[in-house]
Amino acid sequence: MMKRLGLALSVALSAGTLATSALAQGTKINVGYATATDYLPAFVAKENGCFAKSGLDVTLTRMQIIGSIPPALIAGSLQVGIGTATVLLQAVDGGLDLVAIAGAARMLKPNPTISLVVRQGLDIKSAADIRGKKIGVPGLNSVADVMFRKWLKNNGVKLEEVTFIETPFPQMSDLMKAGTVDGVTAVEPIRSRIVASGVGARAPEEYYVAVHPDTLLSFYTATATWAKANPNAIKKFRGCLTEALTSIKSNPEGAKEVEKQYLGFNTPSLPSLAVDLKADDFKFFVELSKEFGLIRRDIDVKTLVAP
Numbered sequence: 001m002m003k004r005l006g007l008a009l010s011v012a013l014s015a016g017t018l019a020t021s022a023l024a025q026g027t028k029i030n031v032g033y034a035t036a037t038d039y040l041p042a043f044v045a046k047e048n049g050c051f052a053k054s055g056l057d058v059t060l061t062r063m064q065i066i067g068s069i070p071p072a073l074i075a076g077s078l079q080v081g082i083g084t085a086t087v088l089l090q091a092v093d094g095g096l097d098l099v100a101i102a103g104a105a106r107m108l109k110p111n112p113t114i115s116l117v118v119r120q121g122l123d124i125k126s127a128a129d130i131r132g133k134k135i136g137v138p139g140l141n142s143v144a145d146v147m148f149r150k151w152l153k154n155n156g157v158k159l160e161e162v163t164f165i166e167t168p169f170p171q172m173s174d175l176m177k178a179g180t181v182d183g184v185t186a187v188e189p190i191r192s193r194i195v196a197s198g199v200g201a202r203a204p205e206e207y208y209v210a211v212h213p214d215t216l217l218s219f220y221t222a223t224a225t226w227a228k229a230n231p232n233a234i235k236k237f238r239g240c241l242t243e244a245l246t247s248i249k250s251n252p253e254g255a256k257e258v259e260k261q262y263l264g265f266n267t268p269s270l271p272s273l274a275v276d277l278k279a280d281d282f283k284f285f286v287e288l289s290k291e292f293g294l295i296r297r298d299i300d301v302k303t304l305v306a307p
Contacts, residue, residue: 136167
């Protein structure tokens with residue numbers, strides 16, 4: 001009897017130790033992000049310890065090309081990855097099991113954070129002047145790319161008159177300086193760095209907000225399967241992002257230090273950061289993606305956002 005009691009106690013203690021260990025380790029989440037200040041709240045949440053205190057073991061991994069994130073999510077090398085609407089819609093249309101779980105930033109007309117930047121010396125006054133030029137985009141069919149194509153189309157420029165070259169954000173300045181591209185669709189803080197270096201200058205018209213003055217710009221994605229299995233982790237992840245937004249507003253200098261730590265430099269102004277997102281945010285992009293043949297069917301926007 002004593003032996004059975006001792007064995008039971010040993011098993012109970014072992015189980016308790018394993019449970020405590022699992023709790024201490026937290027839910028492991030590898031988050032893939034791009035070189036942009038849109039994801040500053042995640043950086044801050046990591047550095048201020050909110051993720052850890054919430055039981056989330058978060059690793060932040062920089063990704064060169066946004067288009068590589070959906071395959072990484074499906075493969076399981078990432079649990080969460082940043083996304084844009086066109087990339088998400090193409091992935092879902094192709095049968096991938098992805099949903100948006102939290103917002104990162106919006107693009108608002110008073111605060112455009114993606115611009116066309118052209119090589120110094122080029123006389124670019126309007127969309128018509130882009131004919132015959134080579135334009136670097138952060139990912140073919142990325143939202144920056146597709147909105148640029150829409151701007152050209154709206155201004156009567158045929159897309160076959162322009163060469164589009166996939167250009168990772170960190171390489172934009174060097175490729176422009178070398179003459180490999182004539183311009184790039186650059187996001188902050190890459191945009192300001194190119195301009196400050198004298199390599200390029202912002203085009204007169206802000207192409208992105210000329211197409212639409214208020215859109216969802218970036219957000220965090222996961223597989224629907226992972227999201228369904230980890231609703232509490234998602235809730236905590238969103239909570240830490242929201243807490244980080246408050247911290248960024250109350251301690252902007254501290255936020256700049258974190259931004260420089262993760263990106264290597266500071267942006268002169270922050271994007272319009274926003275954690276909230278809703279299914280209706282995707283309606284505009286469904287129509288846009290259909291217009292450019294990126295998706296083959298209608299997609300129910302209600303299926304694109306995790307509860």
